Amino acid sequence: MILEYFDYIRKESSVLDLMPVSVIIIEPKNFTIIYLNDEAKKTINDIKHVFDFDIDVNNLIGFSIDFFHKNPSFQRSILKKYENLPHCAIVNIGGQTLDLKISAITDPSGHYITSMLTLENITDEVAAKKKLHHMANYDSLTDLPNRGLFLEKLSEISDQEVKKCSVIIIDLDGFSIINDTYGHQEGDNIIKEFSNRLKSIEAEDGQSILFSRFGGDEFLCLFSENSVDDVSILSNKIISLFSKPFDVVNQKVSLNASVGVALMPDHGTSSDILVGNADLALLEAKKTGKGRVCFCSDDLMNQAWERVKISKKLRAALIEKQELSLVFQPIVDLKSNRVVARETLVRWNNPLRGWVSPAEFVPIAEQSDLIELLDSFVLEQACRAASLWQDQAHVSVNISARHFGRNTLIPLVESVLEKTCFPPERLEIEITETAELNILDRVLSDLYSLRGIGVHISLDDFGTGHSSLSQIKNFPFSKIKIDSSFVRNAIDQPECAAVIGAVATLGRRLGVRVVAEGVETEVHHALVKAEGCSEGQGYFYGKPVGNREI
Numbered sequence: 001m002i003l004e005y006f007d008y009i010r011k012e013s014s015v016l017d018l019m020p021v022s023v024i025i026i027e028p029k030n031f032t033i034i035y036l037n038d039e040a041k042k043t044i045n046d047i048k049h050v051f052d053f054d055i056d057v058n059n060l061i062g063f064s065i066d067f068f069h070k071n072p073s074f075q076r077s078i079l080k081k082y083e084n085l086p087h088c089a090i091v092n093i094g095g096q097t098l099d100l101k102i103s104a105i106t107d108p109s110g111h112y113i114t115s116m117l118t119l120e121n122i123t124d125e126v127a128a129k130k131k132l133h134h135m136a137n138y139d140s141l142t143d144l145p146n147r148g149l150f151l152e153k154l155s156e157i158s159d160q161e162v163k164k165c166s167v168i169i170i171d172l173d174g175f176s177i178i179n180d181t182y183g184h185q186e187g188d189n190i191i192k193e194f195s196n197r198l199k200s201i202e203a204e205d206g207q208s209i210l211f212s213r214f215g216g217d218e219f220l221c222l223f224s225e226n227s228v229d230d231v232s233i234l235s236n237k238i239i240s241l242f243s244k245p246f247d248v249v250n251q252k253v254s255l256n257a258s259v260g261v262a263l264m265p266d267h268g269t270s271s272d273i274l275v276g277n278a279d280l281a282l283l284e285a286k287k288t289g290k291g292r293v294c295f296c297s298d299d300l301m302n303q304a305w306e307r308v309k310i311s312k313k314l315r316a317a318l319i320e321k322q323e324l325s326l327v328f329q330p331i332v333d334l335k336s337n338r339v340v341a342r343e344t345l346v347r348w349n350n351p352l353r354g355w356v357s358p359a360e361f362v363p364i365a366e367q368s369d370l371i372e373l374l375d376s377f378v379l380e381q382a383c384r385a386a387s388l389w390q391d392q393a394h395v396s397v398n399i400s401a402r403h404f405g406r407n408t409l410i411p412l413v414e415s416v417l418e419k420t421c422f423p424p425e426r427l428e429i430e431i432t433e434t435a436e437l438n439i440l441d442r443v444l445s446d447l448y449s450l451r452g453i454g455v456h457i458s459l460d461d462f463g464t465g466h467s468s469l470s471q472i473k474n475f476p477f478s479k480i481k482i483d484s485s486f487v488r489n490a491i492d493q494p495e496c497a498a499v500i501g502a503v504a505t506l507g508r509r510l511g512v513r514v515v516a517e518g519v520e521t522e523v524h525h526a527l528v529k530a531e532g533c534s535e536g537q538g539y540f541y542g543k544p545v546g547n548r549e550i
């Protein structure tokens with residue numbers, strides 16, 4: 001009866017022979033093969049090495065299909081009943097992966113006759129998929145889980161009823177200096193070595209640890225625990241990985257890392273908020289001295305919230321061009337007592353907060369593209385205002401060091417000079433001395449481009465950063481502005497007066513002008529003049545005033 005129907009099937013569908021998938025038809029009572037097409041012979045031939053008996057693919061009719069399955073009785077139970085079909089399974093035999101589909105063959109009136117197996121060897125496909133999955137989820141340099149996988153695992157915990165874990169951010173201190181000094185290859189070697197050290201940390205019984213590389217020198221750890229004690233123990237283990245120096249070009253280099261921690265649920269339950277709050281704690285750790293661990297706190301979260309509010313209000317003020325205004329403070333030549341330049345200082349009067357100091361909002365603007373909006377506003381207004389000055393004094397404009405190296409500063413300066421028809425030689429750009437100035441090629445390249453346009457550059461707040469005196473000669477500065485703290489303390493502390501004198505001498509030798517900032521009294525004025533400064537700025541010569549008062 002079955003064979004009758006099978007002949008019928010074969011007659012009706014000779015396409016089976018030609019099908020590009022392996023087809024096997026079995027006898028339903030004793031599960032032996034009654035038909036297999038050429039593709040099935042090929043598939044079985046490909047995998048015959050995995051069976052512990054010889055298979056002749058041309059002689060398989062009458063063979064039991066039990067050998068395909070590690071659990072033949074389960075397979076038989078499925079094939080027996082029409083209701084179980086179709087049945088799909090991925091079968092792994094001897095390192096090979098087969099995609100198995102079993103469907104029912106029925107007669108024209110719908111009665112179940114037997115089952116047909118289609119088989120596909122998907123071993124290579126599965127391996128390729130695995131590789132792709134690995135590439136998409138793991139960092140290629142360190143083989144640690146990447147940002148995407150980390151956030152996926154964190155979200156899984158967020159979705160659970162019991163929300164318990166901690167996020168630990170680890171950031172190598174001063175890593176950009178290593179990269180710039182020794183090159184990126186050496187930087188990569190350190191990252192790899194550090195990852196291997198991280199991998200050596202093992203979780204205690206009942207705990208789990210997942211380390212991930214987010215990019216650059218930033219690593220994250222997802223830890224199953226959320227008690228300050230447990231997290232402190234793990235954080236200290238991470239910090240202690242730095243007790244051994246790193247090998248860099250045959251030298252031993254000591255490094256350190258700062259660590260920021262956010263606990264779930266205390267510091268947030270969603271992955272975005274937890275990672276953001278761990279980042280806040282990291283910034284605090286870096287501020288309070290490197291190589292430290294800092295936990296997120298209500299205070300830190302409130303301050304961050306306040307910064308978000310300020311940043312929103314500042315953006316609105318910049319877009320609507322309201323609330324912000326400029327004042328100008330004279331810079332005086334100490335020989336002639338003439339005003340040779342005026343420094344532009346931005347003022348923000350917010351209806352709800354009153355006057356907000358630039359010392360508060362400029363650092364907030366620096367954390368986003370707001371700094372570009374702010375600098376663009378100030379630069380254009382300053383050039384327009386200075387175009388009206390009778391005395392042709394220079395106008396100096398503060399540009400944040402963070403704005404350098406973003407490829408936006410030079411086009412901005414060029415377009416403002418063109419729009420306002422302002423002569424570049426009357427424009428001075430002030431850049432504050434920071435540690436990055438020493439090392440960033442991008443910053444240097446912008447400085448040289450500005451000089452190329454004819455704009456002057458002043459090094460602001462000199463003495464507060466870390467620029468090395470020997471490197472200053474490589475920078476295209478026209479002026480060095482000594483920070484006001486030296487002038488303020490010069491009367492009581494002779495060493496401050498000595499620094500002013502030394503910088504003035506350095507300036508003369510390098511052919512750059514030296515400005516003393518924060519000159520408030522006649523005594524300050526006499527002192528900075530005697531020490532050899534070329535220019536002075538401070539309340540003694542004039543407070544910052546609006547353009548109409550100039």
Ligand code: C2E
Pocket residue numbers: 329344345346357358359362375378398399400430432460461484517518519520537538539540544
């Ligand atoms: P800065 O560039 O060093 O500016 C000098 C600061 O010292 C100004 O404070 C000025 O008002 C103040 N000052 C001037 N003379 C004296 C004095 O004799 N005694 C004392 N005690 N202070 C004096 P301000 O306006 O609060 O600005 C603070 C800082 O904010 C500036 O320091 C500058 O770094 C930044 N800033 C100001 N305006 C802008 C701007 O338009 N863009 C950018 N990017 N930064 C700005």
Ligand code: MG
Pocket residue numbers: 343398430460
């Ligand atoms: Mg300045």
Ligand code: MG
Pocket residue numbers: 460461481483517
């Ligand atoms: Mg200054």
